[in-house]
Structure formats: C-alpha cells, structure tokens
Amino acid sequence: MVKKYITSKKMRAVDINSEYFGVPRAELMENAGRAVFEVLKERFELGETSFLVVCGTGNNGGDGFVVARHLHEAGAGVRVLLVGAEEDIKTPEAGENFRRIKGEVEIDRYETGKVPGLEADVIVDALLGTGITGTLREPVKSLVYEINRRDAFKLSVDVPTGLDADTGEDHGCVDADLVVTFHRMKKGLEGYDTVVKDIGIPPEAESHVGPGDLIVNLGRRKADSHKGDHGRVLVIGGSEEYLGAPVLAALAALRSGADLVYLMTPESNFDAARSISPDLIVRKYPKDLAGRKDAQAILDLAALCHAVVIGPGMGRDRKSDAGVAKLLERMDRPVVIDADAIKALKGRLDILKKMDAVITPHSREFQELTDKKLPAEAEARREMVLNTSEALSTVILLKGPVDIIAGGGEVRLNATGNPGMTVGGTGDVLAGVTAGFIAQGMDSFHAACCAAFLCGAAGDELYQVKGYAFSAGDLVEELPYTLKDVMDF
Numbered sequence: 001m002v003k004k005y006i007t008s009k010k011m012r013a014v015d016i017n018s019e020y021f022g023v024p025r026a027e028l029m030e031n032a033g034r035a036v037f038e039v040l041k042e043r044f045e046l047g048e049t050s051f052l053v054v055c056g057t058g059n060n061g062g063d064g065f066v067v068a069r070h071l072h073e074a075g076a077g078v079r080v081l082l083v084g085a086e087e088d089i090k091t092p093e094a095g096e097n098f099r100r101i102k103g104e105v106e107i108d109r110y111e112t113g114k115v116p117g118l119e120a121d122v123i124v125d126a127l128l129g130t131g132i133t134g135t136l137r138e139p140v141k142s143l144v145y146e147i148n149r150r151d152a153f154k155l156s157v158d159v160p161t162g163l164d165a166d167t168g169e170d171h172g173c174v175d176a177d178l179v180v181t182f183h184r185m186k187k188g189l190e191g192y193d194t195v196v197k198d199i200g201i202p203p204e205a206e207s208h209v210g211p212g213d214l215i216v217n218l219g220r221r222k223a224d225s226h227k228g229d230h231g232r233v234l235v236i237g238g239s240e241e242y243l244g245a246p247v248l249a250a251l252a253a254l255r256s257g258a259d260l261v262y263l264m265t266p267e268s269n270f271d272a273a274r275s276i277s278p279d280l281i282v283r284k285y286p287k288d289l290a291g292r293k294d295a296q297a298i299l300d301l302a303a304l305c306h307a308v309v310i311g312p313g314m315g316r317d318r319k320s321d322a323g324v325a326k327l328l329e330r331m332d333r334p335v336v337i338d339a340d341a342i343k344a345l346k347g348r349l350d351i352l353k354k355m356d357a358v359i360t361p362h363s364r365e366f367q368e369l370t371d372k373k374l375p376a377e378a379e380a381r382r383e384m385v386l387n388t389s390e391a392l393s394t395v396i397l398l399k400g401p402v403d404i405i406a407g408g409g410e411v412r413l414n415a416t417g418n419p420g421m422t423v424g425g426t427g428d429v430l431a432g433v434t435a436g437f438i439a440q441g442m443d444s445f446h447a448a449c450c451a452a453f454l455c456g457a458a459g460d461e462l463y464q465v466k467g468y469a470f471s472a473g474d475l476v477e478e479l480p481y482t483l484k485d486v487m488d489f
Contacts, residue, residue: 005187006206008130008165009216014183015059016212016489017205026093028199029059033066033097035197036124036157036180037074040067043178044122046076052120054110054147056127056140056161057084062094063157064126065101072105079106081116083127083139110143123152125174127161130186135171136162148175155180164188209405209414209453211489217446218257218437218487231258231439232305235432236285236298236327237312237339238265243272245313245339245428248472250280252432253309255479256454258439262305264298289323299330307334307438311341312428320344331355334438338431342369349392358395358407358444360431366398378402386411397434397448399427405452407445414449416456418463425472430455433479458482 006014019025040051053068055061064080071078080101089095101107110116125147127140136144144162147154155178159165162173168188179194183201205212221230233253237246243265250263262281265273274282283301285294302308308331314320321344328335328345334356337345342365345351349369352359363374370388375381386406389396395407403414430451437447458478462470 004185006184008186010206011130011183011186013210013212013216014201014205016215017208017210018201020210020212020489021202021204021208023200023202023205025059025091026096028201029062029093029097030066031199032063032157032182032197034070035182035199036063036067036155037070039178039180039195039197040071040122040124040155041074046071046074049076049122050120051076051078051122051124052081052118052152053078053124054081054118054127054143055083057082057088057094058090058129059094060126060129060157061089062091062097063129064124065094065097067124067126067157068105069097069101072101079108079120081108081110081118083110083143085109110139116143116146118146118150118152120150120152123147123150123154125154125156125161125176127174129158130165132161133164133171136173141172144172144174153177158182159186159189160192207413209412209416209449211453211486213446214450214454214483214486215489217442217450218440228259231307231436231441232260232262233258233432233435233439234262234264234298234302234305234308234333235312235435236264236289236308236310237314237341238269238273239313239315240266240268241315242313243269244472245425246309247273247276247280248425248428248476249309249312249338249432249435251277251476252429252479253436253439254279255476256433256436256440256451256483257480258436261436262301264301289320289327295323295327295330298327302331302333305333305439307336307435309336309338309431309435311338311344312431314340316340316343325351328355328357334358334435334444336360336431336435336438338427345369352392352394356444358397358434358438358448360397360399360427360434360448362399362427366396374398382406382411382413395444395448397430397452399430399452403452403456405445405449407448408443410445412449414452414456416453417459418456418468420463420466420468420470421456421459421475423471426455426459426475429472429475429479454479454483454486457486461485 053064055064156176160174160176162171165186165188235250270284324344389406398404433451
C-alpha cells in the first residue's frame with residue numbers, strides 16, 4: 001500500500017534503502033539535479049537567463065551542484081553561492097559534485113553579516129532539504145530573508161528552505177515560485193506550484209524494509225546518555241517444558257540495544273533462568289498466571305518498563321490462557337504477543353483493539369486466530385494481513401519466507417533471512433528484538449519492520465559462516481554485529 005504523501009522521515013529511509021536495493025545515492029543525486037535542470041530548460045531560455053544556485057553543505061546542496069554543472073554545460077550563465085566551506089560538505093556524494101564544478105563554475109561563499117550578491121533572473125534554492133524542522137538558524141535565516149527580497153524567479157529543490165514538508169508549517173521559508181520535489185508529493189507542499197520528478201528510486205526501497213528504516217528510526221545515541229535512557233523490557237514466559245524460549249527473547253532484547261531486561265518466568269524455571277546470564281533481572285510467578293496478587297506484581301513491573309513480551313515458551317492450558325487474557329486487558333504498555341500467548345487470544349480478539357500490540361504469527365497461527373486462510377497469491381495475502389491489522393487496530397508481523405508487516409494503514413515486506421531460520425527459537429529472538437526497539441523509542445509498526453529486517457540479516461550473516469546449521473543462540477550473538485553494520489551502511 002502506497003500512501004498519497006510521503007513523510008520526510010520515510011523519504012530519508014527510502015533514499016538509504018535505494019542504495020541497498022541497487023541504486024547508489026550518487027546516482028539519485030545526479031538524477032535529482034538533472035531533473036531540476038530539465039525543468040529550468042523547459043521554462044527559460046538558458047542563453048538569455050542568469051542563474052544563481054544557492055547551496056547548503058548537505059545533500060540538498062549536492063543536488064544544487066549538479067544543477068549548476070548541467071546549466072554550465074548547457075551554456076547558461078550560472079553562479080553558485082555556498083553557505084559554508086568546502087570542508088564542511090557533509091556527504092561524499094555532495095563533495096564529489098562540488099569538486100566537479102570547482103574551477104568551472106564561479107563559486108562564492110556566503111558570510112553572515114555580509115549582504116551577498118544575489119543578482120540573477122532565477123535563484124535556485126538548494127539550501128536545506130526534507131527533514132529540517134524548527135526555526136532557521138544563522139547564517140541560513142539571514143540569507144533566506146535576502147533571497148525573498150529579490151524579484152528573481154525562485155525555484156526550490158525538493159522543498160523550500162524553512163518549510164516543514166510534513167505539516168506545511170512556515171519557519172520563515174523561501175518564497176518559492178516553483179518547487180521541484182522528488183519521488184512522491186510531500187503534504188506540506190500542497191500550497192505550492194510543485195512538480196514531482198521520478199529520480200530512479202527502486203520500488204523495493206519503499207515497499208520493503210531496508211537499512212534506512214533502522215538508521216532513521218533508531219537514530220544515534222547522545223554522548224551523555226545514562227542507564228535506562230534506551231529502554232527497559234519485560235519478558236513474560238516459560239514453562240516446565242520450555243525454559244529457553246523466554247531467555248532467548250530476553251537476551252535478544254538486550255542485543256538489540258535495550259538497557260535493562262526483566263524476565264518473569266514460572267517458579268519451576270526461576271533458578272535455572274537466573275543462572276543463564278547475569279545480564280537478566282529474573283523474577284518468578286506461579287504456573288498459570290491466574291492469581292490476582294501475582295498478576296498485579298507483573299503489572300507493577302511492567303509499569304517500570306517501556307515494552308513487554310508475553311508468550312515465549314509459556315505453554316497452554318485453560319488457566320494460563322485466562323491469565324494471559326486478564327493481563328493483556330490491564331496492560332498499559334506496548335506488548336509483543338508471541339507464541340502461546342497468540343493462541344490465548346482465540347475468541348478474545350477485542351482485547352487487541354484496546355491496546356498497543358504487535359502479534360507475530362506464522363501462517364498457521366494466523367489462520368487459527370482469525371479463522372481466515374491466507375491466500376497463496378502475494379498481493380491478496382498482503383491485502384488480507386493489512387485488512388486484519390486495521391480491523392484489530394494491531395500491528396501484525398506475519399512470519400514467512402517473505403515477512404509481511406502491517407500496521408497503521410501501511411504494509412511492508414521483509415525479504416532478509418534464509419531456510420536456516422526454521423530452527424526453533426528464532427521467533428522468540430524476533431519478539432525480543434521487536435520489544436527492544438519499541439523500548440528504544442520506535443513505534444510498534446517500525447519496531448516490527450526493523451526487527452524482521454535485522455533478524456533476517458543476522459541469519460544471512462550466519463549462513464555465510466555456518467550454512468544452515470546455526471541455532472537461535474547463534475542468532476542472538478550475531479545481532480549486535482549485524483546491527484552495527486546496518487547502522488554504518
């Protein structure tokens with residue numbers, strides 16, 4: 001499902017994903033600059049028009065350098081005004097395009113307090129792109145004021161500098177006569193004369209999860225972070241038959257970057273569980289979760305956390321199903337509902353409509369829960385998962401060779417992973433990572449998307465070393481290395 005508008009955050013992720021899916025960022029920058037040039041060529045006599053391209057030091061400025069190069073090569077009179085120094089240019093792609101015009105195109109630097117030479121028939125605004133919000137700072141603020149004082153035709157690249165592309169909020173923005181934006185329309189541009197240009201972004205960059213989703217949604221940590229700033233997770237699960245499942249989920253939440261992880265497990269598992277890892281804070285509950293006092297203790301602990309996982313290794317009987325249902329009805333934290341806890345929702349689906357939940361079924365569990373058989377055809381399958389997600393007001397992460405993640409009226413696919421991940425325990429790992437990402441500040445939909453991508457990518461790394469003979473424990477240990485590689489993409 002493709003929405004009418006694309007947000008600036010999503011657009012940043014799509015840009016990064018494009019390279020992952022085969023279209024380098026340098027190619028996108030070239031295509032964007034050429035697209036703006038083509039619009040200028042259609043509207044103006046290049047030989048009779050003077051152009052000034054005002055460039056920042058980011059990728060928007062890089063687009064502007066490409067515009068200037070094409071104008072120069074076409075014989076137009078063009079100058080570049082750079083806000084900053086060459087060494088301030090932020091990306092390799094923008095830096096390379098600056099070097100290509102250096103010595104060919106006249107380049108001036110803008111200095112605060114000095115009124116720049118802005119004389120031109122057309123001013124191309126390539127200062128700041130999407131994702132820039134809030135009040136403009138100097139020197140850009142003064143420069144935008146000077147640009148708006150000129151009678152020149154003003155064309156903004158992607159968005160007018162100073163405009164919130166998601167809301168249309170004006171922070172003293174460039175008064176653009178025309179905006180050339182890329183890939184899809186941004187909601188904030190509704191009041192502008194806007195041309196939308198295709199710059200070669202592959203469809204998979206938006207339909208599938210990629211590294212851009214993790215980079216944009218997880219973000220970078222502040223240097224002055226403290227313990228607990230990056231989330232606390234509670235995992236509830238385990239039984240006499242299955243000790244390892246909740247431990248895998250808890251360790252996976254840690255390896256995803258959560259600061260603190262609590263594990264609530266039955267009394268019969270308590271001593272064994274707390275001996276597995278000193279990194280987990282282990283608590284115990286009676287076997288069936290049905291006792292009012294013990295349920296309150298779980299809810300009190302959940303209140304200290306940012307996300308909860310329930311279900312791994314829990315096992316099933318009538319009492320435990322009822323206990324799970326009662327807990328979920330009272331839970332006021334985002335919850336990842338996995339394994340046997342999914343089955344406990346049978347006939348109780350209205351519980352989901354009242355909470356912030358992610359459910360992680362495979363196809364058989366989906367059918368048992370909803371009484372709907374998933375169609376074999378891919379598009380119909382996606383549509384059913386999306387419709388069910390909307391009906392239940394719940395994020396659904398349908399596990400399979402290609403994962404389908406639906407929530408908030410949106411559906412994404414994840415194609416990472418391999419047949420080695422059929423080994424027992426990988427679903428527990430996925431649930432733990434999803435909760436870990438929620439605890440670190442992601443919304444439930446993006447947490448599910450990013451968890452599916454990361455777990456599959458870690459499995460693919462393991463396959464390169466071990467073939468298909470790896471375990472869920474191996475997957476847990478691989479997670480932080482793969483996460484670092486993704487964040488450094």
